[in-house]
Amino acid sequence: xxxxxxxxxxxHPPEHKELTAGVPVRRMPYPEEIVLPLRQHTGxxxxxxxxxxxxxxxxxxxxxxxxxxxVPIHASSAGTVKEIGLWxxxxxxxxxxxxxxxDAFSPQIPRPRIIPHWDGLTPDQVVKAVQRAGVVGLGGAxxxxxxxxLPPDDVVVDTLIVNGAECEPYLxxxxxxxxxxxxxxxxxxxxxxxTLGVERAIIGVEKNKPDAIETLERTLPDDLDVTVQGLTVxxxxxxxxxxxxxLTGRDVPPGKLPMHVGVVVQNVAxxxxxxxxxxxxxxxxxxxxxxxGPGLRRPSNLIVPVGAKxxxxxxxxxxxxxxxxxxxxxxxxxxxxxxxxDAPIIKSTTGIVVLxxxxxxxxxxxxxxxxxxxxxxxxxxxxxxxxxILAQAGRFEEMEExxxxxxxxxxxxxxxxxxxxxxxxxxxxxxxGAQRRKQQAA
Amino acid sequence: MSxxxxxxxxxxxxxxxxxxxxxxxxxNRKLKVWEDPRIDTITDLLPGANCxxxxxAGCRAFAEEAxxxxxxxxxxxxxxxxxxxxxxxxxxxxxxxxxxxVARLLCAGGSDVAGPKAxxxxxxxxxxxxxxxGGGKGCTWGCVGLSDCAVSCDFDAIWMNEVDLPVxxxxxxxxxxxxxxxxxxxxxxxMPMDQKLIVQCKSLLQGDAATELCxxxxxxxxxxxxxxxxxxxxxxxxxxxxxxTKNELADPSACDRCPTGAITWVEGAQFDLKTDLDSGMTxxxxxxxxxxxxxxxxxx
Numbered sequence: 031x032x033x034x035x036x037x038x039x040x041x042h043p044p045e046h047k048e049l050t051a052g053v054p055v056r057r058m059p060y061p062e063e064i065v066l067p068l069r070q071h072t073g074x075x076x077x078x079x080x081x082x083x084x085x086x087x088x089x090x091x092x093x094x095x096x097x098x099x100x101v102p103i104h105a106s107s108a109g110t111v112k113e114i115g116l117w118x119x120x121x122x123x124x125x126x127x128x129x130x131x132x133d134a135f136s137p138q139i140p141r142p143r144i145i146p147h148w149d150g151l152t153p154d155q156v157v158k159a160v161q162r163a164g165v166v167g168l169g170g171a172x173x174x175x176x177x178x179x180l181p182p183d184d185v186v187v188d189t190l191i192v193n194g195a196e197c198e199p200y201l202x203x204x205x206x207x208x209x210x211x212x213x214x215x216x217x218x219x220x221x222x223x224x225t226l227g228v229e230r231a232i233i234g235v236e237k238n239k240p241d242a243i244e245t246l247e248r249t250l251p252d253d254l255d256v257t258v259q260g261l262t263v264x265x266x267x268x269x270x271x272x273x274x275x276x277l278t279g280r281d282v283p284p285g286k287l288p289m290h291v292g293v294v295v296q297n298v299a300x301x302x303x304x305x306x307x308x309x310x311x312x313x314x315x316x317x318x319x320x321x322x323g324p325g326l327r328r329p330s331n332l333i334v335p336v337g338a339k340x341x342x343x344x345x346x347x348x349x350x351x352x353x354x355x356x357x358x359x360x361x362x363x364x365x366x367x368x369x370x371x372d373a374p375i376i377k378s379t380t381g382i383v384v385l386x387x388x389x390x391x392x393x394x395x396x397x398x399x400x401x402x403x404x405x406x407x408x409x410x411x412x413x414x415x416x417x418x419i420l421a422q423a424g425r426f427e428e429m430e431e432x433x434x435x436x437x438x439x440x441x442x443x444x445x446x447x448x449x450x451x452x453x454x455x456x457x458x459x460x461x462x463g464a465q466r467r468k469q470q471a472a
Numbered sequence: 473m474s475x476x477x478x479x480x481x482x483x484x485x486x487x488x489x490x491x492x493x494x495x496x497x498x499x500n501r502k503l504k505v506w507e508d509p510r511i512d513t514i515t516d517l518l519p520g521a522n523c524x525x526x527x528x529a530g531c532r533a534f535a536e537e538a539x540x541x542x543x544x545x546x547x548x549x550x551x552x553x554x555x556x557x558x559x560x561x562x563x564x565x566x567x568x569x570x571x572x573x574v575a576r577l578l579c580a581g582g583s584d585v586a587g588p589k590a591x592x593x594x595x596x597x598x599x600x601x602x603x604x605x606g607g608g609k610g611c612t613w614g615c616v617g618l619s620d621c622a623v624s625c626d627f628d629a630i631w632m633n634e635v636d637l638p639v640x641x642x643x644x645x646x647x648x649x650x651x652x653x654x655x656x657x658x659x660x661x662x663m664p665m666d667q668k669l670i671v672q673c674k675s676l677l678q679g680d681a682a683t684e685l686c687x688x689x690x691x692x693x694x695x696x697x698x699x700x701x702x703x704x705x706x707x708x709x710x711x712x713x714x715x716x717t718k719n720e721l722a723d724p725s726a727c728d729r730c731p732t733g734a735i736t737w738v739e740g741a742q743f744d745l746k747t748d749l750d751s752g753m754t755x756x757x758x759x760x761x762x763x764x765x766x767x768x769x770x771x772x
Binding site: 116118121122123124366367368369370390392452455456458459462463 | 589590593594595597599600602603604605606608612613676677
């Protein structure tokens, strides 16, 4: 099938990427304290392996994966375990977290370790190594990577899609990884193709990142079928199903995974992380985070140790301006507002966006005028207007019949709504309710 | 035009009707199930809300059980005392002494004592606020104050007071469980009125970490437990748990030992009932106006 390099519907919000698109990645110094929540990924939280008072080195495993859909947690800095207790989690709740007082004089050298050469490993061994290193999808959903690498026997995967779309406004994390660490991305692709046994890989990058496309094309391997494709600049181009449609013309049916149409999607940052695991033997303990927004003094792209508090990161970026009103984790379209600056950066944090009153002022909600803008914007062809009316009436069962499960909460409907109806928040609520009903029934 | 077709059809339909009518009459005679006529009378005396607070499937089911003698008329918590007497008088039984149950809020952290950590803009519902980031209150276990419970109450027994806590009127509360299900933080619990020692806090934090967020939070000092009657109060993961099977041992002295007031002795309503009743409002209208209308930023 022909690649369309785009998809139907969607929106194009102002990008605001110019704040950090050209800013090279810097390393943030270690803060005084690191807080590592045991739940940083989709799936079961990890089990703590350390006790308060224990000395840990950088890269030590401090939390064990609990089950298959789970990954271990590693110390992102040398120091002493201060406490294992409740701490604000970026999802707004209080969650179990391991607090480590950073050893300010430590050279932060990890313990000696054996780095296996990827070429000599069977796919199963690679997958195990990826899980051991605690690698999760760094695009924002934090789904454990190793789960995606083990397709069931009846599924044939023929294409690896590399997600460099980064369609959320403000964020430039993947952009900087692609321009500064293209070799790492290519090495990650090589390992993934070996593991999955696929012949073809396509890197999808939105056309608003010409330098990233150029760098990746320059570093393409000669012996593998890897191509770079420029994509139409449109939100949510980076959502798996949209990306697969744009690059291969295949459509993932509702309730199915990309692997059911022969595709595995990996984010560029996750691939760079996998490459790092096999280059240095270090687990996922730091990541590139875009710290940006009009409310921030010095927007930057930073390598941040996982577990650094928002407070410390913002301080390193010059602090907040007086107009700052809201801190959002992830992009402004799908990200969650942070009620607490003590919450830590976790593995899934792609960026911190500081908004001012101008962007985040509360606006009055008006009744739905049935204009149909949301229908034209919804990338999964739902009827957000109808769903919104059902949600307001509390008719959640009917919403489920109207394919609420297909909704991925991209926020396009809320974005275009002229009546400012918080549609996607209502859908998030309905989805949470549906999940709770399902649990009660089980 | 001949009248024959008309007469034929009338005869056929009449015949069919008569035959089936006879069959139904016979069936009624042969297959009749006798039902106590008092069931209907009692059902009429009951409130008819089918709230289920009595523990039966509805008012009619309760009426059947009451006639059987399985439950005393006072088991219906919605009826007033006089109405209970009426039912008892009709059945010729003792009215019984039902332990009236009411919904109790396990949080006393109003907006005056539990400070905010952020402002919440979005759908005006506790469930929505909790789903996207815990609402604005510093304490993540405490009442969000967006009145999901008051909306769910069919008996007008709950309204929000000036510090955004739901006030439950024990007179009106029927213990129907609607608010218990509505609260996304599980802060409501149905308790018999004679359980007067109530822990009004669910915060799992301990010590200063808890009281920093809310001055009436339980800081897990355990003073209420140590000097209480043996086995009455036990500390479980930083919160006192009252063993209500030993309820007769409970006394208000535990509250005097509590430095924050998280454990309280409740007679009647938990919070001041008068707040809005005088003005006839069920909600603080000024506070309602102060709230921004809806989401400005997308937090979903």
